[in-house]
Amino acid sequence: MKPLIKRRMFTPGPTPLLPEAVLQALVTPMHHRKEDFKALFREVQEGLRQIFKTRNDIILLTASGSGAMEAAVTNLLEPGQKALVGVAGKFGERWLELTEKYSIRTKTVEVPYGESVDPAQIGAALAADEDIAAVFVQATETSTGARMDLERIGALVKVRENTVLVVDGITGLGTMPIQTDTWGLDIVIGGSQKAFMVPPGLAMLSVSSKAWSRIEKCSRPRYYFDLLRERKGQKEGQAAYTPAISVVQGLKAALDYGFRQGIDALVSNAALLAGATRAAVIRWGMKIFPRAPGNAITCFVPPEGVDPSRVISLMRERFGVLISGGQGSMKGKILRVGHLGYFDFLETLGMIGCLELCFIEAGANLEPGSGAKAAAEFYRAAVRAS
Amino acid sequence: MKPLIKRRMFTPGPTPLLPEAVLQALVTPMHHRKEDFKALFREVQEGLRQIFKTRNDIILLTASGSGAMEAAVTNLLEPGQKALVGVAGKFGERWLELTEKYSIRTKTVEVPYGESVDPAQIGAALAADEDIAAVFVQATETSTGARMDLERIGALVKVRENTVLVVDGITGLGTMPIQTDTWGLDIVIGGSQKAFMVPPGLAMLSVSSKAWSRIEKCSRPRYYFDLLRERKGQKEGQAAYTPAISVVQGLKAALDYGFRQGIDALVSNAALLAGATRAAVIRWGMKIFPRAPGNAITCFVPPEGVDPSRVISLMRERFGVLISGGQGSMKGKILRVGHLGYFDFLETLGMIGCLELCFIEAGANLEPGSGAKAAAEFYRAAVRAS
Incomplete structure (x- = not known):
């Protein structure tokens, strides 16, 4: 018997698409040089400001x-200038x-996979x-699920007139609180295919006036990724x-949806799904991989003797x-499942039950239903507490 | 906290739509008097013959x-002719x-809600x-989930030259084996919004030559539902x-999908999901309502003291x-959840877990996770056995 299956992505990105967003893109023809698109584009920018x-x-x-990451590097820094990079996984790398490719003199604050970059070490390197x-x-850090302390790092950079802070928020936006202005984050980067619930194709950057001052002075040649021209x-x-017109259209629909829910509600939804999934993982006796996990993904270590690629x-x-395995040096050692964007509890609970059945088939000694039980208990406590 | 929720129908119909079917209808303009539509229409008829x-x-x-049910009555029978009706719930009623409205002299073989029509009683009434x-x-019977023994009833009618057998297969098609020709079913009726995974709007009837002979002789006036003109x-x-053009287009996509899976695979998928859901219901200590349940829906009795409408x-x-409650005399007494059409195990497992949480909130004394455990065990045994 081959039961009917629906294809679902529980990956850290791309993520499930919001149907309203896909339909919006499909049914409304738009030309990017006409007034209706210009108005839409500005509405999308305003919506993103709120996110x-x-x-x-x-x-x-x-x-x-990744294109927006490159744009940040090439618009901000001349060859030979100095940068500090916090590295906690593949995306830190x-x-x-990027900094090496563009001849930037780079210092690193590096921690092992699974750890978070230590703000104190950032402070010491800056000093x-x-x-x-x-x-x-x-x-x-998408490769490990670790969350960084942007508020503390922001406070360290904010006080330095000649230093800007660039944050890759690609999996962080919409899954953890990010207070761009309050925390002094000069450039924050997002990607459409993550918590935004739309297809890949668009990256977005918020750019502070402090960052613009540096960009205006930067003489490095750039063409497609020229932020001054784009501004x-x-x-x-x-x-x-x-521009990727259909993704802009979809993004407008997704932002409308996000605002109906409230942005903080999207973050707490990811937290709920991450918490339920982790309750199951822990009940199964497995270890959550990052010391300080974010809500975007659950990254965990399968039991001894179970091949993650088989699962x-x-x-x-x-x-x-x-679902995803490990990247880089974590290949074959961990599993990653996504909570960022258009996921809800029902399908997350179903995913947990299916994952449990796959673990059992792959040789893990798990009690059937134990993951769903833990997730259900977590849900009840979380909803009761709110 | 208000978590993100996706709207899902686990009702006995309408059922979840197949995305390919909706897109097909949305993106391809078609005129029903042109050659491409005629070809499509014939392909759909051929696909339905296989179902x-x-x-x-x-x-x-x-x-x-219901329109097709009326068409069967008005095309087959003159006022004053005699019919036998098997009644086991709201749709038998x-x-x-219909037979009363059209002045047909009607005999009934009636059983209480939850029972199946007894072929022996049909045989006695015919004799x-x-x-x-x-x-x-x-x-x-959609109101109770009971399955009828069409093979035995068919054998009783087949031998009578002047009697035709009309089957409402609206929830039966695609969820139970229906052997129209082998069992001698003269008219079988389906509806697009059930196991066919497309929106409401189309009904379909298979009509045997024995039924056509009677329809040709029937002088009752009919206009929109004139089966001879349609033939x-x-x-x-x-x-x-x-015709409902977009539904015909969607039906073609759904039939293509059905045939990729194999029709018997769709029936066994419904059986798997029904079995998993019933394993949970029984583990919860609740009673499956019909004595001989079909796979289209799970119909069950909530525990004493729990208000089904609250759930x-x-x-x-x-x-x-x-999900649905009871109809007619069963209102407020039972619950019904659907398995017909585009459902898979993951979301059924998620639905079971969510239903359990709602029962607990409504006052039932259930062990969290027990439903998922029973469903997972059922799945493992079913897949191992196949």
Whole structure:
């Protein structure tokens, strides 16, 4: 017997699409140089300001989040300038690849996979070098699920006139509180395919006036990712080059949806689903991998003797569910399931039950139903407490 | 905290829509008098023949299933002719309403809600009256979830030259084996909004040559539901009046999907989901309502002291899930959840967990996770056995 299965992504991104967003893109023809699109574009920027909790400019780039990371590096820093990079996993390493590629003199504050970058170490590195012009960190490290203390890191950078703080918030936005202005985050980067519930294709950056001052002075050549050129046009709802129109349309629908729920409600929803999933993982006797986990994903260590890649295959074959394994040095050691964006409790509970069946089939000694029991108990306590 | 919820229908119909079917209807403009639609219409008829397991003509009507039930009555029987109606719930009563409305002399074989019509009683009623021109029954009675023994009833009618058997298969098709030709079912009726995974708007009837002979002789006036007129046009892919074009388009996509899975696989999928849900219900100490349940729905009795309407409200408010209560004399006494069509195990498992939480909130003394445990055990045994 081959039961009917629906394909579902429980990956850290791309994430499930909001149907209203897909339909909006599908049914409304739009030209990016006409007035209706310009108005839509500005509404999307205003909506993103509320998500980012900022009054800074929002720039949309037709690129993945990595493109926006590159834009931040090439618009801010000349060759030979100094940067400090917090590295806690694969996406911290991506900042390093970028700064190295662009001949930036880089210092790192590095922690093992699963740990969070230590703000005290950031503080010490900054204190030791007045020339550090930019600090690059993640809000949450997607490869490990670890959450960074952006508020403390922001406080350290805010007081330095010549240093800007650049935050990769790609999995952090919409899953953890990010107070861009209050915490002094100069550039915050997001990607459409994460908590925003729309397809890949758009990256967004909030840019503070402190960051703009540096960008204005930066003479490094850049063309497609020229933030100054984008700032000029985007105030009028115009991207310099053809934007991913359907994703902008979808993003408007998703922001409308997000605001109906309330942004903080989206964050607490991710927290609820993450908490329920972790309750199951812990009940199964498995270890949550990061010391300070964010809500975007649950990253955990399967039991001895169970091959994580077998569990991943079984989830796909038996139940049509995509979950993720480890990246980089964590390959074959951990599992990751997503909570960012358009997920709800019912399907998360179903996913937990299916994951349990796959673990049992892969040789783990689990009591059937124990994960659902733990998740249900967590849910009851969480809803009662609120 | 108000967690994100996705709206889901676990009702006995309408059922969840197949996304490919909705998109097909949305993106392809079609005119019902042009060649491409005629070809599509004939493909849909051929696909339905495979679902119905028949070589009989398939007639599509733009109507709900009740319209097709009326068409069967008014096309087959003159005023004053005699019919036998098997009544085991609200939809059996609908046959009675129709035969009475159209001045048909009606005998009934009636059983209490929850029971199945007894073929022996049908046989006795037929033996007692040579003039019975038609027998009307359900394949499964949607108001109670009971399954009828169509094979035995078919054998009783098949041998009578002047009697036709009309089966309301609206919830039975795609959820239980229905062998139209082998069992001698003269008219079988389906509805698009049930196991077919598409929106309401289309009903379908398979019509045997024995039924056509009677329809040809029937002089009762009929206009919109004139099956003879439809037979003529529909052989060429043309409905007499404007058909629900988008539903026909969706039905083609759904049939393509059904055939990828295999029709018997769709039935066994419904059986798996029904079995898992019933394992949970029984573990909770509740009673499955019908004595011989079909796979289309699980119909069960909530525990003493728990108000079913409260459970229905909680499912909608907490989890966005629609389930159904009782109809007619069963109002306020039972609950019904659907398995017909585009459902899979993961969401059924999630639904079970959510239903358990709602029962607990409504005052039932259930062990959290016990339903998921029973469902998971059922799944493991079912998959291992296959």
